[in-house]
Amino acid sequence: MLRRAWNWFDDLTGLTAMLRPLLLHPVPKARKAAWLYVLGSATLFVFLLQVVTGVALSSAYVASSGQAYSTLQFISGARFGSIVRGIHYFGASAMVILIGVHAIRVYLMAAYKYPRQMNWLSGVVLLFLTLGMAFTGQLLRWDQNGFWSAVVAAEQAGRSPGIGNWLGHFILAGDTAGGATLSRFFAAHVFFIPSLIFLILALHLYLVVHNGISEPPKAGQPVDPRTYRVWYKMLLARDGEPFWPNAAWRDAVFGSLVVLVIVGLAVAIGPEPLGRPPDPTLIGASPKPDWYLLWYYALLSVIPRWSEDAVIILAPLTFALLLIFLPFVANRGERSPLRRPWSLVIVAAIVLTVYHFGRLGASAPWSPRLEAVPLPTSVVGTNAGPVAVGAKVFYDKACEFCHTVDGYGGIRGPDLSDAGDRMNGDQITTRIYSGAPNMPSYRGNMSEADLASLIAFLESRHKIPPGAGTAPVKR
Amino acid sequence: MGEPDGHESATPEPSITGQPCQGCLSEARRRFLTRISIATGSVAAVAVAVPSVGFLLGLRRTPRLWRDVGAVEQFALGATVQVAFADPSPLPWAGVTAQTAAWLRRTAEQEFVAFSVDCTHLGCPVRWLADADLFMCPCHGGVFYSNGEVASGPPPRPLSRYPVRVADGRVQILASPLPIT
Numbered sequence: 001m002l003r004r005a006w007n008w009f010d011d012l013t014g015l016t017a018m019l020r021p022l023l024l025h026p027v028p029k030a031r032k033a034a035w036l037y038v039l040g041s042a043t044l045f046v047f048l049l050q051v052v053t054g055v056a057l058s059s060a061y062v063a064s065s066g067q068a069y070s071t072l073q074f075i076s077g078a079r080f081g082s083i084v085r086g087i088h089y090f091g092a093s094a095m096v097i098l099i100g101v102h103a104i105r106v107y108l109m110a111a112y113k114y115p116r117q118m119n120w121l122s123g124v125v126l127l128f129l130t131l132g133m134a135f136t137g138q139l140l141r142w143d144q145n146g147f148w149s150a151v152v153a154a155e156q157a158g159r160s161p162g163i164g165n166w167l168g169h170f171i172l173a174g175d176t177a178g179g180a181t182l183s184r185f186f187a188a189h190v191f192f193i194p195s196l197i198f199l200i201l202a203l204h205l206y207l208v209v210h211n212g213i214s215e216p217p218k219a220g221q222p223v224d225p226r227t228y229r230v231w232y233k234m235l236l237a238r239d240g241e242p243f244w245p246n247a248a249w250r251d252a253v254f255g256s257l258v259v260l261v262i263v264g265l266a267v268a269i270g271p272e273p274l275g276r277p278p279d280p281t282l283i284g285a286s287p288k289p290d291w292y293l294l295w296y297y298a299l300l301s302v303i304p305r306w307s308e309d310a311v312i313i314l315a316p317l318t319f320a321l322l323l324i325f326l327p328f329v330a331n332r333g334e335r336s337p338l339r340r341p342w343s344l345v346i347v348a349a350i351v352l353t354v355y356h357f358g359r360l361g362a363s364a365p366w367s368p369r370l371e372a373v374p375l376p377t378s379v380v381g382t383n384a385g386p387v388a389v390g391a392k393v394f395y396d397k398a399c400e401f402c403h404t405v406d407g408y409g410g411i412r413g414p415d416l417s418d419a420g421d422r423m424n425g426d427q428i429t430t431r432i433y434s435g436a437p438n439m440p441s442y443r444g445n446m447s448e449a450d451l452a453s454l455i456a457f458l459e460s461r462h463k464i465p466p467g468a469g470t471a472p473v474k475r
Numbered sequence: 476m477g478e479p480d481g482h483e484s485a486t487p488e489p490s491i492t493g494q495p496c497q498g499c500l501s502e503a504r505r506r507f508l509t510r511i512s513i514a515t516g517s518v519a520a521v522a523v524a525v526p527s528v529g530f531l532l533g534l535r536r537t538p539r540l541w542r543d544v545g546a547v548e549q550f551a552l553g554a555t556v557q558v559a560f561a562d563p564s565p566l567p568w569a570g571v572t573a574q575t576a577a578w579l580r581r582t583a584e585q586e587f588v589a590f591s592v593d594c595t596h597l598g599c600p601v602r603w604l605a606d607a608d609l610f611m612c613p614c615h616g617g618v619f620y621s622n623g624e625v626a627s628g629p630p631p632r633p634l635s636r637y638p639v640r641v642a643d644g645r646v647q648i649l650a651s652p653l654p655i656t
Contacts, residue, residue: 066570147572148599151653152614155598158655168655175537175652178573179566214636279571281559283592283600286613300597301615305629336571351548368616402616440618440626445608 026240027247028215031412034247037213038254039102045255046095047197049262050133053088054190063186065179068142069277076274087267092134094262096292099130104347107326110335111214112223117327119211122204124323129197131292136189138290142182147278147309148287150185151177159312164398212236213247217335225332264410286367295354298361368401369410379406381460390457399441405461413439418463425455537564541640541647550581550646554623556605558589563650577637577648578603578610580621589648590623591635598653602635610634 010016030037060078062071067338075081103123106112112120137154138144150172158168173180241247272290276282289297296316303311372395376381382389394400397468402412419428432451435441446454500508518599542560550556558579565573578590578601592600592611599614610619618626623634638649 020626064567064568064570065572066568151593151598154653155593155596155655165655169652170532172653175564176562176575177653178562179569180573277571279574280592280600281557281571281574283557283602285600287599301629305631308629366616367613368611370611370613397610398604398607398609401611435627438616438627440609440620442510445620 022209023244023248024242025209025212026236027213027243028235029239029241030216030247033109033216034250035254036105036216037247038250039098040208041104041170041251042255042258043095043098043102043246044201046091046098046262047201049259050091050095051194053091054194056084057088058190063140063190065142065182065278067273068140068182069274072141072143072274075337082270083266085271086269087262088137089271090262090265090269092137092256093290093292095130096134098258103127104351106336107335108343108347109214109217109224110330110337110340110343112327112330112337113223114228114331114334115211116207116214117331118353119204119207119322120327121166122200122207124320125200126197126204127323128320129193132193132212133189133197134290136185136193139185140182140189141272141274142278143275144278144282144285145275145287147280148285149289150181153285156312159309161309161313187205213243214335217337219334219336219338221335222333223331251320252411270318278430286368286370288361288364291362293357294361295338298357298364301364301366302357302360363411365411367410368398368412370401372400372409375400375405375408380457386453386456387460388457389450390455390460392452393446393454397446397450397454399454402439416458417461419458419461421462423458428455428458436475472474503597513529537562537652539563540650541642543576543652544579544646544648547581547585547641547644547646550579550587552583555580555605557592557603558648560648560650563652575650576600578634579639579646579648585641587639587641587646589637589639590619591637592656593635593654594630595625595632595634595654596628596630 057075058080060071060075062068074084075085106120106123135149139149139153152370153173154168154177157171158164160167169175170183171181172178173184215232215235245252278283288294297316298311300308334340374395375391379387380388382388394403394405399416400409402410403414403416404411405415406417423431429451431439432446432454433441435443442451504565540563544558544560555578557576559574559576561573562569562575576592578592580588580590582588590601594601594612594614594617596612596615596617599612601610601612601617601619603610608621610621610623611626612618612630615629617628617630619630620626621632623636625633635654637651640647640649
């Protein structure tokens with residue numbers, strides 16, 4: 001009965017006739033490298049996971065600047081709501097990781113060379129669209145961090161030459177961050193970018209079938225556009241195997257395992273907690289992007305100031321252009337990474353850069369620690385006299401927000417735990433009065449009495465006990 | 476197959492099977508129909524795109540309105556305090572985001588200055604540290620003196636100021652667009 005029903009359905013839709021050649025199309029045997037070929041399909045699995053959980057979340061999320069935060073609280077408290085949010089949260093991270101590693105695999109195996117240049121280009125677009133989804137998704141949490149991230153995004157876009165002001169206000173959907181802003185990001189996250197992803201994804205998958213899955217590269221076997229297609233056809237005839245299930249089983253198993261890990265993390269850890277409400281009058285906000293853009297946030301924090309305008313706009317643009325031109329300037333020749341050692345160096349440099357700046361962004365040493373508490377008596381060493389008063393001045397004048405003393409305070413400026421070993425009173429006075437590029441001048445902003453107490457406090461900071469020997473060379 | 480309007484080919488064109496076809500459209504006719512299809516499609520696409528893209532790109536230009544933030548005597552001379560007021564054009568669904576904030580200081584009996592809370596570096600909200608007499612940004616450590624001038628860190632220019640006036644004993648701030656650097 002079921003078979004008859006299926007046959008009837010299949011006859012009318014032609015489904016088998018359409019899918020069969022796709023499923024059974026021959027692919028090269030990847031052998032030892034076979035598991036490296038599962039990253040693209042795993043990204044697709046996670047994208048579908050994001051679509052499913054995104055649809056579920058959108059059934060309760062209200063994309064209104066005034067209500068989104070409350071609806072997220074409601075979703076988090078509803079049955080399975082926290083888990084669905086968690087899946088969507090970890091799914092976003094997984095998608096960024098998988099598409100990044102997939103791009104690295106394709107680059108290292110030079111699968112962007114003839115005839116797969118369009119596969120690469122469509123993949124590059126998908127990479128940027130995925131990052132766009134990640135950023136707009138973080139913002140849809142619409143807590144204090146989300147609200148101020150919209151403002152920062154507008155300010156960053158404002159650095160664009162010529163159109164900066166217009167672009168910044170376009171991102172905000174108006175003159176201020178307010179009612180229309182969230183709707184704009186919601187539309188981008190739920191309609192605009194996903195539509196483009198579906199479209200480009202269809203093209204990408206079509207091209208994978210049209211040009212065939214790239215064979216694992218072999219050193220000494222360069223790509224020649226004049227002969228490649230004939231050679232590839234012969235390779236498939238000689239050593240190909242049907243995609244389903246010979247190769248696709250790995251995609252199915254790996255993709256499913258990735259999904260299970262994401263669900264497991266969502267159950268065990270849960271979603272990113274909501275911050276404070278998106279009230280612009282709650283000033284105590286320190287917005288930071290989620291981990292996948294933390295490295296860029298850090299990069300912008302450490303580059304020389306004169307280069308900021310150029311780096312904010314030109315760096316991503318240059319990176320995108322490099323990715324776009326790559327398959328055109330290197331469309332032939334060796335594919336093996338063993339014959340392209342610089343590709344290994346480039347990948348290592350990118351991975352290390354993202355890792356290093358990502359870690360730096362997490363600790364954000366350039367950010368003052370406005371939450372620092374006054375130094376306890378155990379650190380100051382006394383609760384009376386000029387040293388104790390100086391410790392209070394050290395806190396009141398915001399020195400402690402940027403300078404550490406025995407583990408307390410910020411790390412933006414030099415550690416002053418041993419200031420007394422390195423500087424005398426005159427040097428301290430000069431520094432306090434003259435300031436520095438990252439330190440305000442306190443001339444006219446500190447009484448002489450306060451200055452004297454502060455010097456007394458700083459001179460009392462020693463790593464080497466006073467009288468234990470010659471002090472180290474002063475800076 | 477003949478055309479009901481009588482536009483039949485004088486010289487028969489091959490049909491899709493490659494065989495000569497009596498009554499098929501001439502090449503010129505087919506070209507014309509192709510062009511008219513593309514032309515009408517393009518006009519329809521433009522008719523949809525102009526209002527849609529125009530709506531998407533059109534900025535909501537908001538009026539600049541004076542917002543009341545309190546009576547003059549509420550503010551101590553020399554003190555810098557945070558004030559909240561509605562943004563220039565709050566939308567009904569904006570909720571708390573319809574509010575905005577500024578740092579207001581009474582500098583004389585009837586004189587006030589109001590600074591935007593947005594750091595001129597990347598827009599993070601700056602905080603006023605009264606004891607230190609400084610504004611400090613938590614994001615990248617930008618510091619401003621009490622007059623809004625840059626004291627240190629990455630901000631490229633002083634804090635933006637809102638126009639302030641006193642009217643009928645009330646302090647009013649001119650709610651303005653977010654300053655984009």
